[in-house]
Amino acid sequence: MYARLRAGGLGEVAAKLDEGMRLELDDGLRLFEAPDLLGVGWLANREREKRHRGDTFFNHNIRLEATNVCVASCLFCAFARLQPGDDGAYTMSLEQAWGKLRDRAGQALTEVHVVNGLHPDLPWDYYLELLRGFKRIRPDIHLKCFTAVEIAFFSELYGKTDEQVLRELMDAGLDSLPGGGAEVFAERVRRKICHDKADADRYLAIHRLAHRLGMPSNVTMLYGHIETHEERVDHMLRARALQDETEGFQAFIPLAFHPDNNRMEKLPAPTAADTLRVHAVARLMLDNVPHIKAFWIATGVEVAQTSLWFGVDDLDGTVQEERIYHMAGAPTPEAMTPDEIARLIRRAGRAPVERDTFYNVVSRPA
Numbered sequence: 001m002y003a004r005l006r007a008g009g010l011g012e013v014a015a016k017l018d019e020g021m022r023l024e025l026d027d028g029l030r031l032f033e034a035p036d037l038l039g040v041g042w043l044a045n046r047e048r049e050k051r052h053r054g055d056t057f058f059n060h061n062i063r064l065e066a067t068n069v070c071v072a073s074c075l076f077c078a079f080a081r082l083q084p085g086d087d088g089a090y091t092m093s094l095e096q097a098w099g100k101l102r103d104r105a106g107q108a109l110t111e112v113h114v115v116n117g118l119h120p121d122l123p124w125d126y127y128l129e130l131l132r133g134f135k136r137i138r139p140d141i142h143l144k145c146f147t148a149v150e151i152a153f154f155s156e157l158y159g160k161t162d163e164q165v166l167r168e169l170m171d172a173g174l175d176s177l178p179g180g181g182a183e184v185f186a187e188r189v190r191r192k193i194c195h196d197k198a199d200a201d202r203y204l205a206i207h208r209l210a211h212r213l214g215m216p217s218n219v220t221m222l223y224g225h226i227e228t229h230e231e232r233v234d235h236m237l238r239a240r241a242l243q244d245e246t247e248g249f250q251a252f253i254p255l256a257f258h259p260d261n262n263r264m265e266k267l268p269a270p271t272a273a274d275t276l277r278v279h280a281v282a283r284l285m286l287d288n289v290p291h292i293k294a295f296w297i298a299t300g301v302e303v304a305q306t307s308l309w310f311g312v313d314d315l316d317g318t319v320q321e322e323r324i325y326h327m328a329g330a331p332t333p334e335a336m337t338p339d340e341i342a343r344l345i346r347r348a349g350r351a352p353v354e355r356d357t358f359y360n361v362v363s364r365p366a
């Protein structure tokens with residue numbers, strides 16, 4: 001293998017990894033530009049197996065988007081509607097939102113993942129009550145809710161500091177933050193695709209604060225649109241630098257750009273080869289983040305299975321009722337049962353492990 005890695009220009013990176021040295025920007029660029037995708041995958045798989053052997057995590061969760069009304073104008077988004085009353089705009093009543101959990105009383109769910117649009121008119125109490133109501137229905141459910149972009153928006157809309165917002169949400173039942181809203185940290189990219197929402201520093205500052213307050217979080221990267229390889233590696237390095245400080249990130253999640261029904265629909269979707277490479281490079285660059293997650297809704301099921309040999313050790317969860325990707329053209333199913341996820345992991349040659357949000361083992365399906 002080493003002769004092959006050297007011939008493919010990956011000898012230096014392999015040697016650094018053997019010596020336990022950190023990869024830097026140039027190494028990341030080499031990993032993106034070396035033609036030998038299998039060489040990159042082999043290196044990433046080695047790191048994955050050192051940490052997790054063949055174990056592949058998933059959880060039993062639901063996704064809830066309580067409103068798609070959003071004042072931001074991200075070019076990649078097919079989900080948002082600017083105004084209440086616009087065609088396709090919706091905002092759930094609290095009863096409707098709680099009903100999503102109540103209706104699944106028979107399911108052994110462990111997590112509710114909430115992502116919303118930035119709604120200009122909802123009262124602050126709506127969000128606090130949303131969380132309190134979920135906990136009333138199921139006191140032990142984990143609430144992974146609101147991206148850092150939503151937290152920044154709440155602070156401005158309701159005239160609070162980020163810390164007040166996070167503390168009040170935590171008092172109402174918030175347990176962790178999801179990783180959405182990161183997109184690509186580079187200023188050049190954000191100016192073009194999402195100029196009117198929290199910038200990279202604010203996103204990272206809110207995650208830093210969440211970690212200091214004792215809440216873990218995830219970090220994402222939306223790839224496959226206008227970003228360069230250098231901007232991808234820079235994104236990973238900024239996440240790694242915060243992780244060096246706080247150790248609060250549980251997972252890094254590359255999110256494959258879906259080009260339907262949005263203002264970037266002329267761009268092609270990322271290829272499967274690119275998707276495998278992004279996940280592999282993430283595993284190699286983010287040496288301090290425990291888990292690399294492939295969001296199967298975004299990558300497609302078959303590519304997610306293959307990614308389990310390219311650095312990925314987590315497939316998110318059962319999901320249910322996802323809208324952001326399906327409105328942007330994702331052809332994946334809207335949900336899977338725990339049995340279905342376990343089966344597809346096993347069929348990819350890996351060992352399924354149902355986890356809770358903190359990666360405690362719930363079960364090892366036979």
Ligand code: V47
Pocket residue numbers: 076077078115177178179180181182183218219220221222253255256257258259260262295298316324325328
């Ligand atoms: O921030 C929106 C992305 C994100 C499109 O933390 C799009 O466990 C591709 O962050 N094509 C929200 N991506 C989803 C998210 C997430 C998903 C799974 C797990 C976790 C976690 C977080 O969806 C947004 C944005 O980056 N997105 N539109 C699109 N057309």
